[in-house]
Amino acid sequence: xxxxxxxxxxxxxxxxxxxxxxxxxxxxxxxxxxxxxxxxxxxxxxxxxxxxxxxxxxxxxxxxxxxxxxxxxxxxxxxxxxxxxxxxxxxxxxxxxxxxxxxxxxxxxxxxxxxxxxxxxxxxxxxxxxxxxxxxxxxxxxxxxxxxxxxxxxxxxxxxxxxxxxxxxxxxxxxxxxxxxxxxxxxxxxxxxxxxxxxxxxxxxxxxxxxxxxxxxxxxxxxxxxxxxxxxxxxxxxxxxxxxxxxxxxxxxxxxxxxxxxxxxxxxxxxxxxxxxxxxxxxxxxxxxxxxxxxxxxxxxxxxxxxxxxxxxxxxxxxxxxxxxxxxxxxxxxxxxxxxxxxxxxxxxxxxxxxxxxxxxxxxxxxxxxxxxxxxxxxxxxxxxxxxxxxxxxxxxxxxxx
Amino acid sequence: xxxxxxxxxxxxxxxxxxxxxxxxxxxxxxxxxxxxxxxxxxxxxxxxxxxxxxxxxxxxxxxxxxxxxxxxxxxxxxxxxxxxxxxxxxxxxxxxxxxxxxxxxxxxxxxxxxxxxxxxxxxxxxxxxxxxxxxxxxxxxxxxxxxx
Ligand SMILES: Cc1ncc(COP(=O)(O)O)c(C=O)c1O
Numbered sequence: 001x002x003x004x005x006x007x008x009x010x011x012x013x014x015x016x017x018x019x020x021x022x023x024x025x026x027x028x029x030x031x032x033x034x035x036x037x038x039x040x041x042x043x044x045x046x047x048x049x050x051x052x053x054x055x056x057x058x059x060x061x062x063x064x065x066x067x068x069x070x071x072x073x074x075x076x077x078x079x080x081x082x083x084x085x086x087x088x089x090x091x092x093x094x095x096x097x098x099x100x101x102x103x104x105x106x107x108x109x110x111x112x113x114x115x116x117x118x119x120x121x122x123x124x125x126x127x128x129x130x131x132x133x134x135x136x137x138x139x140x141x142x143x144x145x146x147x148x149x150x151x152x153x154x155x156x157x158x159x160x161x162x163x164x165x166x167x168x169x170x171x172x173x174x175x176x177x178x179x180x181x182x183x184x185x186x187x188x189x190x191x192x193x194x195x196x197x198x199x200x201x202x203x204x205x206x207x208x209x210x211x212x213x214x215x216x217x218x219x220x221x222x223x224x225x226x227x228x229x230x231x232x233x234x235x236x237x238x239x240x241x242x243x244x245x246x247x248x249x250x251x252x253x254x255x256x257x258x259x260x261x262x263x264x265x266x267x268x269x270x271x272x273x274x275x276x277x278x279x280x281x282x283x284x285x286x287x288x289x290x291x292x293x294x295x296x297x298x299x300x301x302x303x304x305x306x307x308x309x310x311x312x313x314x315x316x317x318x319x320x321x322x323x324x325x326x327x328x329x330x331x332x333x334x335x336x337x338x339x340x341x342x343x344x345x346x347x348x349x350x351x352x353x354x355x356x357x358x359x360x361x362x363x364x365x366x367x368x369x370x371x372x373x374x375x376x377x378x379x380x381x382x383x384x385x386x387x388x389x390x391x392x393x394x395x396x397x398x399x400x401x402x
Numbered sequence: 403x404x405x406x407x408x409x410x411x412x413x414x415x416x417x418x419x420x421x422x423x424x425x426x427x428x429x430x431x432x433x434x435x436x437x438x439x440x441x442x443x444x445x446x447x448x449x450x451x452x453x454x455x456x457x458x459x460x461x462x463x464x465x466x467x468x469x470x471x472x473x474x475x476x477x478x479x480x481x482x483x484x485x486x487x488x489x490x491x492x493x494x495x496x497x498x499x500x501x502x503x504x505x506x507x508x509x510x511x512x513x514x515x516x517x518x519x520x521x522x523x524x525x526x527x528x529x530x531x532x533x534x535x536x537x538x539x540x541x542x543x544x545x546x547x548x549x550x
Contacts, residue, residue, distance in 0.1 A: 338467065340466075341528065345522060346410075349406045365442065371442050401410075
């Protein structure tokens with residue numbers, strides 16, 4: 001694949017006088033100029049509230065906003081456009097599910113299965129649902145390599161299992177979970193299956209119809225789109241049955257002081273004026289990525305990830321956390337010599353942007369017996385030079401802390 | 403790189419490697435936990451207070467070099483002070499960390515080694531964690547102090 005760095009204006013910026021090596025893509029990705037231009041075009045030419053106006057601008061904004069549903073439907077291979085709900089992001093998508101399903105479907109002594117390696121966004125909403133309903137949160141263990149323990153997962157499943165909510169890719173370990181098998185096995189017990197695709201949406205092809213999952217969530221800013229926008233995919237039959245999450249304007253058919261009838265999905269779940277430009281930006285981000293074939297993208301990312309792991313492995317005193325059987329473009333590591341925050345500060349001085357901390361996965365950190373890790377995460381626009389710059393900066397960290 | 407050299411001065415690196423007053427104080431009259439929820443740094447302070455005087459002080463915990471070195475220096479400096487002197491010192495250190503002009507360089511002495519932090523807003527909390535905990539321990543009955 002030829003370099004696409006020049007498509008991303010921010011990547012030519014100097015940071016601390018140095019070439020920028022942006023390796024914090026698991027936290028948020030950068031936007032190509034096509035997305036930035038689309039956002040600016042929207043603000044300058046199209047902005048108006050959606051679904052409300054008779055006037056020209058409102059119609060145009062509504063058209064641009066609505067046509068993104070079709071793009072998302074195609075991107076994740078959903079069956080219908082009205083299975084695509086716009087949200088603020090993965091966090092809101094999972095909160096919507098936990099709140100709505102708790103009202104309808106989860107009862108005392110039911111079980112909700114997650115894994116040790118979940119992001120707080122896929123833990124806390126379920127804890128809340130358990131508190132309200134009296135259901136139990138069940139945690140599927142991971143093995144020493146960071147892989148889900150499939151045998152343990154299967155033995156946790158039972159007729160009590162109402163929900164299985166699992167990340168496709170761990171944002172700390174980079175492990176790609178065997179969600180096909182997990183969904184299939186959970187289905188045997190009639191459980192609702194939810195995939196947190198925050199980390200996979202930009203990195204792996206996703207086909208919700210083939211997977212058979214009931215719901216899938218992701219955030220636009222992890223796929224080169226704007227922040228504050230995300231998607232909840234859900235099977236239409238569920239969406240019809242589920243009570244709304246937030247209520248107010250746009251999600252209703254009729255309102256009187258005695259009674260309100262709700263709009264049909266997806267609008268039932270989209271109360272209030274949405275992030276219109278965010279959604280439009282997401283559409284352009286998907287168009288941008290779709291100009292490359294999955295073969296191209298996967299080949300490039302896999303070879304770059306291999307280079308990252310190989311390069312880090314040669315650094316004395318550095319330990320990569322986890323050795324998953326299938327790894328996405330993420331590597332967490334620690335140094336004997338320096339704490340992850342000190343690493344991140346020194347790397348920053350070298351123009352290298354990484355994340356240090358608990359990565360919103362405190363239970364996983366507890367399990368790993370680590371207070372924090374440093375994490376480098378790749379995107380399609382990264383190259384070997386970015387990784388070399390990272391490794392040189394790590395060597396400098398070791399020099400300072402020797 | 404000059405900011406980096408200012409931040410990781412030898413004295414800081416030394417306190418990080420060999421923290422002073424590290425360990426639990428068996429006869430402590432007060433202990434308090436300090437947490438930085440942003441990054442998960444955690445430390446626990448132990449104080450032996452006699453009337454108003456800090457007879458002894460120690461800490462345990464994990465954190466980055468800045469937070470460990472700062473805690474180590476804090477214990478060195480707080481030992482032997484009375485409550486008011488400690489609170490005064492806290493205020494001075496705080497001013498230094500956030501880069502205020504009017505600070506008593508002489509009074510701060512070696513603690514000035516922490517002043518490189520002011521160029522790194524994201525790291526000020528690391529340096530202030532232990533000082534914050536000290537202040538909390540002396541001015542409230544709370545058992546945890548948070549930098550948030
Ligand atoms: C696996 C995973 N789930 C959920 C989230 C939350 O995403 P957002 O903050 O965009 O809602 C993230 C983001 O870091 C993530 O990596």
